[in-house]
Amino acid sequence: MYLSDRRRILVPPLARPLIYVDDKPNPAIQASTKPAPSSNAARKIYLQTSLIPDATGSAYVEHQQNKILALVNGPRSQKGSFSPTAKLAVDVKFLPISSDAHVLGIQQGGGFTTSLERTLADFIYASLIPSIRLGQYPKSGISVSVVVISGPPSWKGVVKQIAASCVTAASVAVVDAGIEVLDIVTACAVKFSMGVEDDVQIDLDEHGIDKSSDRITNKMDIDDGQPAPEVPGIGRGVVSYMASRDEISGFWIDDESHQRMDVETSHPHSIEGAGLIKVLKTACDGAKDVRILVNGVLVQAFAEQQETSTQAAKKIKLGS
């Protein structure tokens, strides 16, 4: 089944990352990643643009353990039938070293592109499509490739977070490529309690390490996978948001409570109405925070570019 892909050096299908004895959770490290004072304050994100000179545009996002690189190539000419607009192609790859998810995907779905990668690519595509001015680039193709260099050690419930970082990285890379966009898309992941009528608890999703004790309905540690039975469902979602236009370009919400199968089906967990709006609003606020960072980084990158261009102009002057 791998014979079609001869360009890459593939890992054996059952490969697992090496685990050293020293890799046991280090209390010192855990202490350093203690939650922020407010559970709704976004964690620090590292963002850099233009790091791959060969690509038209690139961006690197580091958010907790998630390290994501997005590359944009294009607009390039596209063979085939005439198309008045550019075609966007998104693909997502997990590096084999990134986490256990890659192995997981291979075991589940088989093939090189795992179902998780495809799902993420589809979400990024859906989030970016409303933002890019595709009509400006007829007969062209724009390809976005997102590489997940490393993820958290455990992948329980972090897919939305990865998706959020991927969307932000991809959109910034598109801007870095100089492709015309309506607005930059930033995304934010949230987690919330489901099946509660009046009191929905929402947090910006931070890999489940928020353990704010003041919450009533949502007390458990998500990472141990053993929630207390009286707790309603946990939902996780990611919202892609164009802050300047005040438009949501994509959202993806799942019920990720582990005990869902055990609960009788007459009371499925759901979130709707005011609760859903609250979730969206919280996520959009988080995305706005990310946008502030993105704007700052872009302004800085622009200043540096301008400086190098003036320096180059000076050099030409001196040389001539």
Next chain:
Amino acid sequence: MSSSGSTPISSRPNTPSSAATAGRSNINKDGGPTSPFDHLPTHAIPGQPLCSAREYAPGPGTYYDENAVLGGGGGIVASILGKVVVVSRNPTKPAATPTPATATNGLKRKESAGTDINNSSTNTSAAVVDPRPRISVVRPASKSGSSSAGGAGAVPDVNDIVLVRVLRINPRQANVAILVVGDSHSSTDEYGGIIRAQDVRETEKDKVKIQSCFKPGDIVRARVISLGDGTNYYLSTAANDLGVVFAISEASGAPMYPLDWKSMRCPVSGTIEERKCAKPTS
């Protein structure tokens, strides 16, 4: 997908970080004060509203957004990261000052627009009579070697002047590869083009012999006349300043210089070869 209408989020964020945008966020909060555009931002981030569409016309790197309310009536929003440049439509006026449209101005612009139509190498958008100065966002020159307004776009568009290399010829057309689009210095060897025999020159179109106009390897300046089909753009050299700009002699391999509009001479061997030459510019 939900648009702003159905979401509860109402306020635009005060994110962009320049002096002018601080003014903009005040606008959004106050709900529409009068004349905040005595100065424009020096640079822009995609999605950043720049000015009211009443005062400026959107140029490359910007777009018109009717929902970006800046003093009413829609706004112009940046679509790429770069420097904000304002080009006044009236060349005698200083570029940075927006001028109100008066009758005399309109008349002058009509004249200039008329010359634009006659001047074959001008962009189509310049031919539209629009009293507003045009605002555009330009990328810094160092980025990917392209200084063209409008970002990465080395994508040929109708009426763009392109430099192409002739790949092969047949009696009906010359197949070319588009190397350079407009003023951008970024080269793309990927876009294909076709110069049909009837598009080589304006007169005696039926007597054109492609073989006596181009040879494979020539560098030709041409204009895009159509986006063409899936694979090729359609190009034309039917103008004085369009045609072969660089050709190698078959006899000696030396670059030739043009004698007149239809012949070039090799400086080494002295042989004269037939080409449809471009009128040398500058």
